[in-house]
Amino acid sequence: MLISRRTSGLHATGPTVNSFILLIPFYALAHLFTFCLLKRLSVEEIRAAQSFNNFCAKETEKLMYRKMVICVTEATPEEVVRVASKLCDKETEVIVLHVVRVLTDLQRRExxxxxxxxxxxxxxxxxxxxxxxxxxxxxxxxxxxFVRENSADVVVTGTIQKKGILALVSESISDYLIKHVPCTLVLVKRPD
Incomplete structure (x- = not known):
């Protein structure tokens, strides 16, 4: 799945199979409708085809992400959480991850x-x-x-484009994640 940053503010990398398979029930239903019109099928034949379509829909539901990690910082926009909520269902285990340099009890509460x-x-x-x-x-x-240890299916995080010399000398967290994360990665660009 790859969505351009310029058009929607969202960039995702990962398996393209999921996005294709999600369309199967739609195509199956369209094919069923066309086939029924052309062939004038009996009621039993139509019910059999509908049960196949229901089977496809149930299999598609199983493709939702099972474990999601949402990386947050103090600057995380609401858009990141909104996008993450659209990518999971009630069965998805969601972990909100925040990395700190030193963790004290006070920092934990804060x-x-x-x-x-x-x-x-x-x-x-x-x-x-x-x-x-x-x-x-x-x-x-x-x-x-953390993603490897927890066997996450998808990581969702925000991204900020670095400018000037900082962009030349250091690699951003999102660039590093693109290269090293072992699962689907969704980068949400901060709204302008």
């Missing part, structure tokens, strides 16, 4: 208060989520390690 809005936003959509705080001096590798 982070829980700071990111409560993310958990509440997902809860309003009927999605259960939990906040995980990871202590690391290197957020890039901490995110990749």
């Amino acid at each position: 982070a829980e208060e700071k990111f409560a809005w993310v958990i509440e936003t997902l809860k309003k959509e009927g999605i259960q989520a939990r906040l995980e705080l990871v202590e690391s001096a290197d957020p890039k590798s901490a995110i990749v390690s």
